[in-house]
Amino acid sequence: MPRIPLLVIALFFLTGGIAHFVIADFFIKAMPDYLGYHKELVLISGVLEILGAIGILIPQTRLLAGYGVIALIIAIYPANIHMALHPEKYTNISTLLLYIRLPCQFLFVWFVWWAIAPERLKTNPIS
Numbered sequence: 001m002p003r004i005p006l007l008v009i010a011l012f013f014l015t016g017g018i019a020h021f022v023i024a025d026f027f028i029k030a031m032p033d034y035l036g037y038h039k040e041l042v043l044i045s046g047v048l049e050i051l052g053a054i055g056i057l058i059p060q061t062r063l064l065a066g067y068g069v070i071a072l073i074i075a076i077y078p079a080n081i082h083m084a085l086h087p088e089k090y091t092n093i094s095t096l097l098l099y100i101r102l103p104c105q106f107l108f109v110w111f112v113w114w115a116i117a118p119e120r121l122k123t124n125p126i127s
Helices: 004-022 024-029 038-055 062-075 077-085 095-115 117-123
Strands: none
Touching (some): 004 024, 004 038, 004 095, 038 062, 062 095, 062 117, 077 095, 095 117
């Protein structure tokens, strides 16, 4: 039976992944201008979020999915920075929330790292 933190992670990423398809325009608008293929990147990240959500619930894929989710959080960080630097594009989101979200990403990386600790420690007892 999955542990509660794993369910929280799965729900968060499943919801986010689905949102990448349902409200793709919002995520496309969040993409930094220096990146190309905005729509494609949004759709790919949506698929990866859904796969991470499913994978984190399966014991055999949990460790790989956890590392993948952490990599994805890091990969989308530039979009979060872009949103914080351009709050005028996101009038329905508080500027304060856009900035608070930035350090929260690091907390979420830690949360995933902590949630997959039993699997990490089975593989490498030193980590």
